[in-house]
Amino acid sequence: MPTEKLDAVVVGAGLAGLAAAYRLAEAGRQVLVLERGDAPGSKNVTGGRMYVEPIRTYLPAIVDEAPFERHVVKEMITMLDDESSVHIEYTQDKWRKTPYMSYTVLRARFDQWFSERVMEKGGFVIPNRRVDELLWEDGRVAGVRAGGEEIGAHVVIAADGALSFLAEKANLRQPLKPASYALAMKEIHKIDEKVIEERFGVESGEGVANLYVGALTKGMFGGGFLYTNQDTLSLGIVIGIDSLMQKRPQIEAYTLMDDFKARPEVNRWIRGSELKEYAAHIISEAGVNGVAGLCTDGMLVAGDAAGFALNTGITVRGMEFAVASGAIAGEVANEALEKGDTSKATLARYETRLRESFVLKDMETFRHSKEVLENPRLFTVYPKFLSSLLDVLFTVSATPKKGLYKSAKEVARKYVLNWEGMKDFLSLRKL
Amino acid sequence: MSDKTKTKKPEKIEEKIALNAIKNDRESHIRLDQAICKNCKERFCVYACPGHLYAVSDETGEMVVEYAGCLECGTCKIACVYGSVLWEYPKGDYGVQYRYG
Numbered sequence: 270m271p272t273e274k275l276d277a278v279v280v281g282a283g284l285a286g287l288a289a290a291y292r293l294a295e296a297g298r299q300v301l302v303l304e305r306g307d308a309p310g311s312k313n314v315t316g317g318r319m320y321v322e323p324i325r326t327y328l329p330a331i332v333d334e335a336p337f338e339r340h341v342v343k344e345m346i347t348m349l350d351d352e353s354s355v356h357i358e359y360t361q362d363k364w365r366k367t368p369y370m371s372y373t374v375l376r377a378r379f380d381q382w383f384s385e386r387v388m389e390k391g392g393f394v395i396p397n398r399r400v401d402e403l404l405w406e407d408g409r410v411a412g413v414r415a416g417g418e419e420i421g422a423h424v425v426i427a428a429d430g431a432l433s434f435l436a437e438k439a440n441l442r443q444p445l446k447p448a449s450y451a452l453a454m455k456e457i458h459k460i461d462e463k464v465i466e467e468r469f470g471v472e473s474g475e476g477v478a479n480l481y482v483g484a485l486t487k488g489m490f491g492g493g494f495l496y497t498n499q500d501t502l503s504l505g506i507v508i509g510i511d512s513l514m515q516k517r518p519q520i521e522a523y524t525l526m527d528d529f530k531a532r533p534e535v536n537r538w539i540r541g542s543e544l545k546e547y548a549a550h551i552i553s554e555a556g557v558n559g560v561a562g563l564c565t566d567g568m569l570v571a572g573d574a575a576g577f578a579l580n581t582g583i584t585v586r587g588m589e590f591a592v593a594s595g596a597i598a599g600e601v602a603n604e605a606l607e608k609g610d611t612s613k614a615t616l617a618r619y620e621t622r623l624r625e626s627f628v629l630k631d632m633e634t635f636r637h638s639k640e641v642l643e644n645p646r647l648f649t650v651y652p653k654f655l656s657s658l659l660d661v662l663f664t665v666s667a668t669p670k671k672g673l674y675k676s677a678k679e680v681a682r683k684y685v686l687n688w689e690g691m692k693d694f695l696s697l698r699k700l
Numbered sequence: 701m702s703d704k705t706k707t708k709k710p711e712k713i714e715e716k717i718a719l720n721a722i723k724n725d726r727e728s729h730i731r732l733d734q735a736i737c738k739n740c741k742e743r744f745c746v747y748a749c750p751g752h753l754y755a756v757s758d759e760t761g762e763m764v765v766e767y768a769g770c771l772e773c774g775t776c777k778i779a780c781v782y783g784s785v786l787w788e789y790p791k792g793d794y795g796v797q798y799r800y801g
Contacts, residue, residue, distance in 0.1 A: 305789055307723075311797040312772060376801035399792040416792055432774040434788070445778045452775045454750045456716070457800040501800065510748060510778055519747045522775075527710035546800045547716040549750040549773035 275299045276606050278413055278422035280400045280435055282309035283376075284588055285572025285595035286428030287383045287394075288328060292599025294392035298606060301422075302384070302392060303415055305399040310380030312430075314455060314550040316494050316505065318478055319588045320371045323627045327596040336382050337372035338498035339476025340364070343469070346583075347534050349483035350656035354534050365475065373476050373496040373503070374588070375457075400429065403438055409566035409612070410439060424602045424611045425568045428595060431551050433561070433574035441562035441570055447511040449555035451491060454526055455505035458542035462500040468538065469497055479538070480583070483652030485529045489516055490554075490643050493529055494585075495538055502539060504530070507585075509554060509643065552587065553578040556639050557632040563623070564616040571598040577628060581638050581700065590628050597622045637699035646693060654684035713752040717769040725794040728767040729787065730776070736784035737763040748779035772796055 277293050279286045282304035293300040306312040318341060325332045342364040348355045364370060384394040404412035404419055412421035427435035431450070436442045462473075469477045481493030490509035495502060506525050513522055529535055553559045559576040563569065571577075572591035579586045601619040605611045623629045661676040670676075684690070745754040745763070750773060753766040763784075765776075772795055777787040789795070 305792050306795075307793075307797045310801055311799075312795070313801050314798060315801065377799050380801075397792040399789055432777075432789075445774075447778055447781065450775075450778055452748065452750060452773060503800075510775060513748055514742070514744050514779055514781075516747075519742070521747050521752060523713050523750050523752050530710065544711060544716065544719060546720055546798065547771070548720075548796075548798055548801065549771035549775070551773050551775055551778065 272421070274412065274421035274423050275301055276422070277301070277424045277426060277602055278303065278420055279426045279428055280413060281428040281430055281574070282306075282380060282384050282394055282396070283313050283428055283430060283572060284380070284383070284591035285574070285598070286426065287380065287387050288592045288595030289426045289428060289571055289599035289602070290387045290392040290394070291328065291331070291383075291390060292596050293603055294387055294390035296603040297391070298603060300392045301420065302387065302394040303398040303400050303413065304394060304396045306396060308377075308381055308396050309384035309394060310377040313376040313380055314453070314548045315374055315376050315588060316453065316455070316496060316503065316585060317374050317376075317588065318371050318496055319374050320584070320586060321589075322368070322370060323589045324592045325368070327593050331383065331386065331592075336378055337374055339373050339471075339474055340369035341371045341373065341478050342471060342475045343477040345477060345479040347479060347481045348652040348655055349481060349485055349532065349534060350653050351484050353656040353660065354483075355652070355655045355659060356534065373478070373498050375498055375501070375503070400435065403435060403568070410568040423567070423606060424616070426595075426598050426602060427568060427570045427574050428572045428591075429574050431553060431573040433570065436561045436570045436574050439565050439568055441565060442576075447514055449553060449559045450551045451507045451509045451554045452513070452522060453505055453507045453550050453552050454523065455503055455548045455550075456526065456544055457546040457548075458502040458504060458539050459545045460500065460502060460539070460542040464541070465497050465500070465502070471497070481529070481534070483648060485525065485532070486648050487516070487520060487525070488645055488649050489513055490645070490648065493535070495535070501545065502542060504535070504539060507552060510551075512643075552580075554580055554639060556580075557629070557636050560629075560632065563620045564613055566613045566616075567611050569598045569602060569616055569619055571595045577632070579632055579635055579638075580642065581635050582642050586631075593626055593628050594623060597626060597628075635700070641696050641699050644693060644696070646689065650684055654680065657684065714769075717751055717771075720771075721797045721799055722768065723794050723797065724768045725790055728765070729790040729795070730765050730767045730770065731786040732763055732765060733784040733786070734762050736782050740782055740784070744779040744781070745776045745785060748775045750775065770795065
């Protein structure tokens with residue numbers, strides 16, 4: 270056991286870890302961030318888009334100067350049936366003016382930049398170091414072992430991502446369950462930025478987000494996404510692991526991407542582009558029920574490692590939670606170091622602070638969103654209903670047309686005006 | 701007809717993975733318990749892996765995983781509810797290095 274101890278060791282140079290280190294370094298603490306990748310960000314994947322308003326107060330300097338891709342000015346939702354689709358586009362002038370509400374992000378670039386800001390504040394970020402074990406001393410966490418080296422610390426901040434081996438080793442959470450996680454697959458498509466602006470109808474610096482729901486997941490829980498970056502597109506599918514396991518006949522997850530890309534509703538955006546990268550990552554879908562134990566003696570857990578992620582169907586959020594929880598963890602760790610007491614009792618202030626913040630407040634508000642969203646009818650019946658409804662309204666054929674109201678009623682009866690539909694409607698109250 | 705108007709042909713999954721920057725260790729970071737795999741009917745790993753890296757070997761009949769193409773998502777570890785997949789992160793210096801992320 271090393272006798273010399275650092276103030277703090279942060280495991281993982283993602284958003285949570287870097288935010289924690291930034292705060293600690295700012296407060297003049299010796300802080301070391303250990304990152305297993307070649308560089309901060311090289312193991313990290315986002316969809317993705319970051320909503321900046323919630324975190325502006327936590328790290329204003331970061332929000333104001335960060336290398337974001339494009340600010341989102343247009344929200345699109347595409348509901349796919351097998352051979353038809355309904356596309357909704359929503360925009361408002363306010364989104365085109367500063368302060369912008371949300372930005373698309375690529376993590377390799379973003380995290381590298383963020384780590385440089387941490388180092389400017391006096392923190393150390395060391396890449397190529399995988400943390401293998403926690404060091405224990407009298408029943409409390411006292412540092413980490415990384416690549417044969419023992420590094421002592423008064424406080425360890427586990428920001429080691431959604432798979433968080435450290436939280437598991439510290440008995441702060443159970444092994445991960447299929448029902449609580451989704452698999453995300455993502456492709457990066459390179460495309461000229463002028464083409465992006467023409468194709469999506471946006472100005473320089475502006476971007477769009479497109480969510481897809483329906484036939485692409487073949488009845489399974491999940492959906493698709495497309496985000497415009499500066500000169501690339503992020504295109505992907507998220508699929509519930511449990512849902513994938515229950516699917517019969519079984520489907521190989523990776524094949525969903527090919528079918529998705531073959532759809533004209535997707536091809537229209539990516540045609541002529543060049544595939545550059547293929548990534549995958551898991552996302553917690555358990556909401557507040559999936560939140561791990563947040564601290565123990567000598568250790569705090571932040572970001573994805575703690576289970577901070579929230580899918581409300583329309584907005585999918587994780588990065589703001591990572592930044593805010595990391596910043597709060599850094600502040601609480603600093604206060605504990607000030608007191609010379611990093612016991613669980615003192616570090617428990619972290620949970621209180623999170624409960625006062627949007628992190629646990631939002632997660633608490635949307636406690637039941639998973640129950641509502643995992644309803645398979647959302648991915649099958651409703652997209653089909655909308656497509657069929659528009660089909661009867663728009664179609665002109667050789668046979669005389671029935672009255673519109675009568676046709677619409679027939680379609681609605683078939684799909685939604687039934688007991689199941691009523692139950693679904695009532696379940697929306699949980700959101 | 702120009703390339704731009706044609707629907708793209710899907711890339712093979714191996715070709716997609718080959719686009720990634722990956723530094724391979726000689727040792728696998730994924731170990732399988734063949735005694736468990738032998739009795740498994742569902743082969744969840746095969747269906748869940750986004751890299752299509754799991755397959756039953758024609759020669760030995762054993763489950764094998766091409767760890768070198770691993771995207772490090774951990775889905776196989778979660779999906780293998782029988783506990784055969786012993787999965788850890790590749791050692792520092794190794795594995796996929798996302799250039800976009």
